[in-house]
Amino acid sequence: xxGSGHHLTDLSxxxxxxxxxxxxxxxxxxxxxxxxxxxxxxxxxxxxxxGSSSVNILDKEIAFSLAVRNLSLAPPHRxxxxxxPRCLYHLREAHQRLxxxxxxxxxxxxxxxxPISPDLSIIHxxxxxxxxxxxxxxxxxxxxxxxxxxxxxxGCTVFRPPALRQGTYYQGELGHVLTMLGxxxxxxxxxxxxxxxFLSAARADVVTPLVNEIMASAVAEGAECLVTSCAxxxxxxxxxxxxxxxxxxxxxxxxxxxxxxxxxxxxxxxRHLVDPRPLLAARNLIA
Amino acid sequence: MNPAAPDLKPRDAANRIVLAEQDxxxxxxxxxxxxxxxxxxxxxxxxxxGCPFIRGMDYPPNGIIRLVQYGLRRQALESHxxxxxxxxxxCSVQCxxxxxxxxxxxxxxxxxxxxxxxxxxxxxxxFHREVLHSINQYGRTHKLGxxxxxxxxxxxxxxxxDVGLRMLAKRKMDLTASRVKAIDxxxxxxxxxxxx
Numbered sequence: 022x023x024g025s026g027h028h029l030t031d032l033s034x035x036x037x038x039x040x041x042x043x044x045x046x047x048x049x050x051x052x053x054x055x056x057x058x059x060x061x062x063x064x065x066x067x068x069x070x071x072g073s074s075s076v077n078i079l080d081k082e083i084a085f086s087l088a089v090r091n092l093s094l095a096p097p098h099r100x101x102x103x104x105x106p107r108c109l110y111h112l113r114e115a116h117q118r119l120x121x122x123x124x125x126x127x128x129x130x131x132x133x134x135x136p137i138s139p140d141l142s143i144i145h146x147x148x149x150x151x152x153x154x155x156x157x158x159x160x161x162x163x164x165x166x167x168x169x170x171x172x173x174x175x176g177c178t179v180f181r182p183p184a185l186r187q188g189t190y191y192q193g194e195l196g197h198v199l200t201m202l203g204x205x206x207x208x209x210x211x212x213x214x215x216x217x218x219f220l221s222a223a224r225a226d227v228v229t230p231l232v233n234e235i236m237a238s239a240v241a242e243g244a245e246c247l248v249t250s251c252a253x254x255x256x257x258x259x260x261x262x263x264x265x266x267x268x269x270x271x272x273x274x275x276x277x278x279x280x281x282x283x284x285x286x287x288x289x290x291x292r293h294l295v296d297p298r299p300l301l302a303a304r305n306l307i308a
Numbered sequence: 309m310n311p312a313a314p315d316l317k318p319r320d321a322a323n324r325i326v327l328a329e330q331d332x333x334x335x336x337x338x339x340x341x342x343x344x345x346x347x348x349x350x351x352x353x354x355x356x357x358g359c360p361f362i363r364g365m366d367y368p369p370n371g372i373i374r375l376v377q378y379g380l381r382r383q384a385l386e387s388h389x390x391x392x393x394x395x396x397x398x399c400s401v402q403c404x405x406x407x408x409x410x411x412x413x414x415x416x417x418x419x420x421x422x423x424x425x426x427x428x429x430x431x432x433x434x435f436h437r438e439v440l441h442s443i444n445q446y447g448r449t450h451k452l453g454x455x456x457x458x459x460x461x462x463x464x465x466x467x468x469x470d471v472g473l474r475m476l477a478k479r480k481m482d483l484t485a486s487r488v489k490a491i492d493x494x495x496x497x498x499x500x501x502x503x504x
Contacts, residue, residue: 038448038449038451038486041448041486042450042451042480042481042482042486043451043475043480043481043482067488067489067490068488069443069447069448069488069494070443070447070448070449073439073443073449074394074395074436075435075436075439075440076436076439076440076443077395077414078414078417078418078436079421079436079437079440080440081418083440083497083498086497087443087494087497090493090494133493177396177397177398178396178397182397182400182401182410183397183400183401183406183408183410183411213398214360214398215360215361215394215396215398217360217361217394218394218395218396219394219432219435219436219439220361220364220392220394220432222435222454222455222458223429223431223432223434223435223458223462224364224392224429224431224432225467225468226364227361227363227364227392230363231360231361256480260471260474260475291478292478292479292480293478294474294475294478294480
């Protein structure tokens with residue numbers, strides 16, 4: 022596996038549409054955390070949408086080609102890292118098909134005029150952290166999370182969709198990493214329940230009860246906040262919750278960067294619809 | 309929790325379903341197209357038990373499988389359930405017979421579009437179309453553009469206005485789209501080969 026252990030420094034980075042726009046705070050904090058951990062995230066030059074759920078529903082072939090264009094842009098010698106679970110899923114699924122179907126691989130290479138490596142490793146940021154190991158995290162710890170009670174919310178896609186059953190399993194890693202940084206994970210809430218995804222736009226009436234159910238389960242466990250690995254989940258949980266009081270929803274990268282001593286958090290947290298600053302101030306995590 | 313199946317309930321002669329007259333190739337076709345063997349389903353309803361969206365569905369996931377098994381093509385393709393399904397794969401993971409039910413839903417959506425049947429959830433389809441449009445134009449999704457064009461399509465100007473305004477205030481939706489530089493590479497994907 023290229024770039025394991027201490028050699029894991031240079032990574033191609035696929036931000037995806039959400040982290041580029043609506044969840045920019047996740048992108049910025051991820052860059053910050055990566056910098057502190059000594060990772061060099063090199064944004065994939067001129068990347069495009071991974072294919073998304075919508076294109077996959079309307080036209081699978083266009084969606085496949087969209088994902089493959091990104092793969093054709095990735096230098097083969099360094100792993101391609103994604104933060105959005107859905108992007109990761111579409112990129113991996115496309116790559117699997119290329120490995121399975123050599124004629125499709127050759128056709129796509131001709132289409133884009135660029136070679137595509139069948140050995141390209143496509144990984145999630147969580148996997149990078151796990152490979153870095155606990156020592157490096159401990160070493161970078163500046164602000165102990167002080168027993169902050171959080172629900173590690175994975176959403177549906179890091180929960181092993183059938184196409185990726187042979188892939189790495191990220192179950193539990195959010196909790197493991199943040200426990201190391203002083204947080205207390207509450208795992209009995211609805212941590213893998215789907216947030217409603219794109220239905221949030223067209224059928225909010227279906228999504229609101231679902232989000233409320235997830236949030237109520239977090240409240241019942243005594244959580245102070247939720248930490249999510251998916252930018253779309255973060256948005257849905259914020260905009261579709263109608264319960265009071267509303268718990269703050271963090272991007273995983275925000276909490277990680279905060280614990281690792283990042284200072285420009287003001288700019289991230291002002292972009293939240295549920296202001297997390299009172300909670301963090303009460304916990305002496307921010308001034 | 310499983311909702312009643314409206315099309316199957318009436319027992320009068322006009323609504324009687326004669327199985328011998330149904331599409332006997334449907335189950336085989338779906339099996340081949342989706343790559344999952346739905347004949348293994350013994351209707352334990354684990355799928356519906358875990359499905360986060362079952363409240364919004366007209367048939368539970370195993371109900372859709374039953375329709376396919378019986379060859380009730382129109383009922384399956386015109387159901388709401390196949391469009392409400394977002395492909396979260398909860399059912400696929402929970403199924404004791406390892407049937408990828410989400411893949412069955414995806415295949416049915418594809419057939420529904422291909423065969424031009426009445427789409428039960430036209431708003432959801434309109435939303436997908438706007439996402440596709442945005443990607444065609446910019447190579448990436450532009451949320452504000454998608455939502456504005458979607459609103460024009462479905463003519464629901466005031467639904468979710470508060471959420472939209474709050475997102476704008478927090479600059480969660482950018483006014484200008486993030487674009488792919490080599491946009492030609494993207495747009496040509498959307499043009500049939502013989503037109504290029």
